Structures are given as C-alpha cells and as structure tokens.
Amino acid sequence: MTVHDIARQLPEIPALRDHCRSLATLEAILSPGWEDRYHSFASDWSRTEEMASMSNGSGDEYSIVFSPAGAYVRGFAHESAMSPYVAGEPWPGVLDEVPEVFRSCVREPAFSDEDGTPVVTACLWRESGDDAWRAGGIEFPEVTGGDPDGSGYLFQLLADRSAEAFQRFAEDYYGTAVDLAAVRHVFALRPLTDGVVAALRPGATVADLAEDLAQIGYPRG
Template sequence: MNALEHLPEPESLKRLMIAQAALNTILCDTEWLRYHSFVQEWNEGVCMAKIHNGAGDHLIMLFSAKGSIMKGFDHESQLSPHAQDEYEVWPGIYDDVPSELLSLLEHEDIEKEDVTFCIWRKNRDSSWHKGEVEMPEGADDGSAFLIGAIYQTPEEFVQFAKDYYELALPVEVVEQVYEGVPITMEMIQMLNPDCAAEEVYRELESMKLI
C-alpha cells in the first residue's frame, strides 16, 4: 500500500480523527489507553490528532493554518533512532520538510527525534509529501502500518473496536458519528451500555468533540 495515496485531504482527515477520538472516548474511560485521541487547541492555532497503540508505536498529526504534518514512529523499524549506533534521526526524513511545518514539531511533547517517517502537506498543495529516504533492503518505516490505523469507514472502525476493545458496536451508530451527526446520550449508551453516559457526554463536551 502506498501510504500517501491512502491519506484523505487534511480537512477530511481531521474530521475522521475527531470521529475516532470521540468513539474512543465513549468506549474507554481511561484516557491513556485510548487508541485515537484529538486535542482541539493543542497549541496556538494548532490541533493535534494522535494514534497510540500501547506497544510503543505512534502517529502524531498536527493541523494548522500553514498546513499539516504527521510524524510516525514504529519502534521495531530499522530507521528508529534507537536502532542506530548513535541515537540520531535517519537521513532524509526531515530534510525536505518546509520550515514552517517542521517548526510545529519543536515541542517537548512531540519528541521530534523519535521518528521513522514524516509526511506533510501545505494548504495550497494538491497532495501529501514524504521525504526521500534510502532504506536498507527489507526495511520498513512503519508508515503503511500506522496510516492503516486511520479507519476510513465505519465498518473498519467496528472491526477495530472488536479486536482492540473487544466490543461489538452497532455499525449504524458509528456511521452517524462518522457523518458528523451530533452525539447524543442515547448514542453513547448504544455504543457502550456499561459506561457512565452523562460523564462521557460531559467529557466529550469539554474536549470539544461534540
């Protein structure tokens, strides 16, 4: 799979990540265990989406008025700084990134050096870009794996929830969330009958996910 071809344009991607973050909030009451998350006001003029699989791999997406950038880290990749004799970013990953987007990663919470691939797109661009990186034969930067965790259809998310959270979700309700239908208490209860629906609703409100 070509990871870049699989990516939707930034606004669609942002909506997808908001939907998945809202669903994870409903399905899991422990914030650090959630697979998908979204912070509307992460930094000034910047919102952040994150995929974190709990096994040491992550994908961070930053959306701004200047454009969008994502930094991925596959801890088993040969391109990981931790796999080098001297801890350093693999050559080429950041070389071609526009400075105004690369600067978005200059934040202690991002851990810029923990990276195996970087993808970006200025707002005026018609496609996503990825650095020219020479990889050892048989190496994998983790981009297909991590971008594959952006579930672009309700059916894909339902399968993910079954595998990861061991929950069977009503696909018609997940479809509503994906379509941007305002989440209601009834929808929360249908998705996760065991949760404290009022508390979940308040958390979704406080996170500006509804």
Template sequence: MSVYEIARIMPSIGLLRQRAQSLAVLDAILCPNADSRRYFYSVQWRLDSQLFWMDSGTGDDLSVTFPAGAFVRGFAHESPMSPAENSDELWPGMLDGLPAEFESLLEEPSFMYKDVLSATFCMWRAATDGQWRHGSVDLPETDTSSSDVDGSEMMRVLCEEAPPLYVDFAETYYPMPVSREAVEQIWRTVPLTESLVRELNPSVGMAELIEEVGLAAYPVASQCFTLSGIR
C-alpha cells in the first residue's frame, strides 16, 4: 500500500478529525503514562490549527494538522524514501501541487529532519476541496517483503469505519484486555462517562482524564460535570 491507495480511502476532514480525537482519548484511557502512549491530539497546538500526532516509539511518526483543511505528514524510518536515505533531500515530487495555505507547515521545527521536512509521504485536502491529494511521486522498487514502501499504512487505522486495527494494536501494545464494544463507542464519539472509561481501564477514572479529554475536545456526558469540573 502507498499514498496512492490510502488517499482513495481517506474519510472526510471532519470524520478524520473525529477519529483522531477518539484515538487520542482511547490511548489516554488505556495508558495514563503519556511517555508510553502512541496517539495524541491537541486543539491548542496553534491559534489557527489543531494537531493529531503518532509516535511509534521505534522511529516512525505521523502528524495530521487541521488548519482550514488538513495536511498529513508521515515518516517511516526504514523507508527508502526517507531523507536520510536520499542525501538529506525530500523524495522528488512529494509536495508537487501543495496549496499555499499549507506551506508554513513545511518549516515547523517538530516536523523537520535537519533542514528538510521529515516525511516519506504527504497528503492534503483544502477546506473547499472535494478529495484528498498528494504529489506525483515515483515509488521506489524495494527488495523487502513489505508493500508499505512509504509508510502510509500507518494511516489505515484512521480510514476504518470500525476500529479493529486499533483493538488489535491495543491488545498487543498495552498489557490488558480491551473491550471492543467500549472502543467502538468512543470511535463513534459517544460522550464519555465514568462507566465507559472504567470498562476500558478499571484503574482510570474521569477525574484523571481532564487534561487529555480537554486537549482532544472529546465530548463528555453532562452527568460527569459538577460546578468545579469533571466528577
């Protein structure tokens, strides 16, 4: 799979944002230690932009920026398309056709490798556009068994109507059984309740999730609020 295939199955900007927020909240519930989490979301990244990001912990990372539209940047450290494998240069054609409104993101320090964008694939969609777009890249031939030459497979979890990929990941990555039903509710952005949180992780309560839920702008059931905040 490559950016060409992923772009064809990407959801709308609104649905992508919703699923990104859900992933961040799911990870916050299952893993209270932020240093060990994989997925994060912040509505406070910039005044005009929200940010979803993934850190594999093994050298791969992903960011989805939501200004007026969406810009996806992914980096797979073993990809032959990595700048480190190409004289510290971005793979040719990767940003061909990028709208001007996304250009400032190309100089975001946290997205950089040395003086170049740290990316093995990119996609974008302007707020007024009807489809996802990407540059015209010639994918390299590879002598490995992996078909994920550019690392874009990491976007698959955000392209699914149901979240089996996340459940499979969580059951492997976190040392606990994961309730598929509870995950599906959060995937559909059902408002959080104490019981829903504890169905996923009995050792975590709503009060411990105030910051993460707020950063993700995820909905919380009204009965979970008091005059001073979340119960």
C-alpha cells in the first residue's frame, strides 16, 4: 500500500476532520496522560488552522493541517527507505507537486528537521472544493513486504474508520477492554455523557475532560 492507495480511501475534508476529532477525544478519555496518546487534535493550531496528529512514540507520526485552503497531510515512517534521513532529502516526487496554497506547510518548522529538511515519507493534499485527494507522482522503491512509504501503517485508522478498527487498536495499545457502543457514540460526535465516558474509563466524568474537549473542539451538548 502507498499514499496513492490511501488517497482513494480518505473521505471528504469535513468527514476526515470530524473523524480526527473523534480519535483524539477517545484517546483523551482512555489516557489521562497526554504523552501516552497516539492521536491528538489542536483546534487552535494557528489563527486560521487546526491540526490533527498521530505519534506512536517510536518515531512514526503524521500531521494533518485543516485550513480555509483545504487539508494537507504529512506522514513520516522512520524505518521507510524513503526517509530523508536515508537520502538526505525528501524522496523525489513526495513534495514536488504540493500546490502553492500548502507550501507553508511544507516549510513548517514543526514538520522539519533542525536543518530545515521536511521530515516526510508520505504526503497528500486536497484543496477546498476539490473532488479528490492528491499525491505526487512517485517512483517507489522496491521493498520486501510492508509499505514503501509507511502509508498503510501510518494512516490505517483514517482509511478504516470503523468503530471496530479503533476498538482493536485501543485494546492492543492500552491493554484493556474498550466499549464498542461508547466508541460509536464518540464517532458520531454525539454530546458526551458521564455514562459514555465511564464506559471507556471507569470513574472518569465529562468534567474531567473539559480542557481536552475545548482543545479538540468536540461539540458540546
């Protein structure tokens, strides 16, 4: 699987944004400690932008910037043969065709190394009003098994947006049973209740999540 396969599986921008907010909310409930979470969402990334992110703590990550221009997706798989740490620069084609409206994201220091090199193995974008996600023309390296750019792993919960997929991920990562009905409730962006929160983390309440929910922009009842 490559970034081109992921481009065909992602939903429209508003749906992706909502899904990212749901992922961040579920992890805020499951994990009181921010540093242990895979997924997060900053509704105040900048004055005009929001950002969804994933980090597995082992060097694999993605960032999605939502702006009036559309959405820009950057992924980095640290063991990929396409890593800029292998070639000394981003793999040919990954960033070459990014439209001008997203070039500030390409140059964003938070997505770059200390020397200014973009830390990226996979990139997608979709301008507002566009009818599809785009990725550059890339000649991928031959690899034995796995994904050459890491896309299949990085974006698996964006391609498979089912409650069951998140339940499998969370039960494996957190080592605890995860209530499927509660996951579905959050995926639907329905107002949180103490019952739903406690089903995912016994003893927790909606009030305990006030700061996280404000940061994520989860809809209030």
